[in-house]
Amino acid sequence: MGEFWPVPDVLTYLGGHWRVERTVRDLASGDLGRFTGTTVFGPLEGGDRGGGLLHQESGTFTWHGVARPAERTLRFLAGPDGTADVRFADGRPFHHLDLTAGRYTADHPCSADLYRGEFTVRDADHWRTVWRVRGPAKDLELTTDYARVG
Known part of the structure; x- marks a missing residue:
């Protein structure tokens, strides 16, 4: 097996519960933050897994020694050939996702930042x-x- 694990259908792969650990590095200041929590990929309201998944992440984010609850919601919509279009909770486009090779790079411009x-x-x-x-x-x-739970 190679370094990457091909995923023929991203929605099928992601469905379920995941343990999440994130580090956030501010490269300008050297500050480091951490998020720990869970992500659940479940069926979108009024749809089934074939149409998309609702990504709901919740946990604790610690920055400058202060721990706070944190959450975010994304929508993963079925794309062609086992791919997905990822959108913010309000429906705005975020990025495309294709894991058929086990690896993918996506860009998202946000104001003047990339x-x-x-x-x-x-x-x-x-x-x-x-x-x-x-x-x-x-x-x-x-x-x-991300590590699958269960």
């Missing part, structure tokens, strides 16, 4: 995202490891 995400799948129960954020407002690296 988010570049690299997605890698290690095996049936482990995957990672690394977002590099560059621009006038941000210089960050966010690394998230």
